[in-house]
Amino acid sequence: MSSRDTANVLWFDELHRKDVNLVGGKSSSLGEMTSSMEVPVPYGFVTTARAYQYFMSQTGLNDKVNELLEGIKDYENSDELHKTCEEIRNLIVGATMPSDLAEDIKKAYADLSEKMGQDDPFVAIRSSATAEDLPNASFAGQQESYLNIKGADDVVNRVQQCYSSLFTDRATYYRHKQHFPHEKVALSAAVQMMVFSKASGIMFSVNVANGDESKIVIDAIYGLGEYIVLGKVTPDHFVIDKQSMKIVEKNIIKKSIQLVRLPDGGTKEEPVPEELQDKQALTDSQVIELAGYVKEIERHYGCYMDMEYALDANTNRLWIVQARPETVWSQRKKKAKGEDVGDENVVDESDAKVVVR
Structure with missing residues (x-):
């Protein structure tokens, strides 16, 4: 397994569009344009699918999420689905991110700050879903984007909020209909210099x-x-x-x-x-x-x-x-x-x- 496969964070110029399994479609596309094309793309880094999976396993959330999803009696009951999904999202946002993962994200933000010559630069944070065995991972539903974010702690917090967006009612319903287990879906967050x-x-x-x-x-x-x-x-x-x-x-x-x-x-x-x-x-x-x-x-x-x-x-x-x-x-x-x-x-x-x- 290469170091790329185990990394929590990768930079745009380390990525290509073939890396959709590592970082999802949106993030791999930003990487492709940065590393292989002469088009102006604001620089940044991404958290990997592996980082999301590590977060979910280290916090014990996979089991909790499975338990809550198994408790849904009727996916067609929008109130029941909404209540469960909201509970899952709150669990994800409320969990404590493993300290080594949080440090990797903060270090990348500090490195971005240095590379750009700006203290605590403003960034845009966008979600990018990825799924094993699914050619079209765009099923992941409503993925959040956060604009004009500043400071390492807030960046970590927004990445965690991106993670929770995999469990919108719509995305959860769709995966259920496709018989697609939630552990096989992951989320990458692209942290990109904000254009004013x-x-x-x-x-x-x-x-x-x-x-x-x-x-x-x-x-x-x-x-x-x-x-x-x-x-x-x-x-x-x-x-x-x-x-x-x-x-x-x-x-x-x-x-x-x-x-x-x-x-x-x-x-x-x-x-x-x-x-x-x-x-x-x-x-x-x-x-x-x-x-x-x-x-x-x-x-x-x-x-x-x-x-x-x-x-x-x-x-x-x-x-x-x-x-x-x-x-x-x-x-x-x-x-x-x-x-x-x-x-x-x-x-x-x-x-x-x-x-x-």
Whole structure:
């Protein structure tokens, strides 16, 4: 067994997409882009699936969780399911993390601080599920993301909260329906330098409105991208032709609110300055720069991709903060070719909940 297999923490540049068993899809994708591609990704580290399994066994939680799950008489009874899942999540959050694991996470955060030349840097922490023997581990359900987190103790605490998110009602129900034992699922937490976004958004290497693969779609809002995910702000919409790399469609929307980070941690909603509300959140040249990254990422992965980006307020630099295979049109394409598309009821990893402090 290599040291990678027993590590509790691995850095982005030590990871590749084939490491999905070690760290899940989201974390391995951040690793792949950092170690094998020329796209700007904020640096960070991940806790491994092994770290999660170690936590669950050392705390005796596996047995307790099994006992509680076996006590569920009827999974179709949403009240009973909810009560048990809530109890499990509280047990996980309330447990004391093994000191060696907590120290590994704190040391990695201190190392990140040193590498970045910042004391106690602000980070975003995102969950990434992994499951043995399951090609599509995105079933794991609503996985939490925590933004603008600062300080080693809080990072450890949020990793533990990520662990508990494997036992949302929805994820637990799905695993039961699939006859999938909970010990075979694990969770990796990606701890990534926070981008102080003045604008951000999502982008696809296929036009998701109609499946046109000759186009790239980029949506943009002011502030943190969570307000697109949560549907609170209608974004500016750009369509770019992959061949000519020209913007062929542009729809600029009035954007009156934004989610912004607070200097000492956490986030808040505030109005977009009046003079900016009707202006596009990204310049045309920034849109074209992003489209170049989209093409590169799609070429590298060999499939339609769904990505998130952020524009840093301090440096005016664009960053890619997430990339994953797009599911809807990829599945339709496979179906049209008569290929197996797997379980259509799978909860996609992009169906994630964002928690802002």
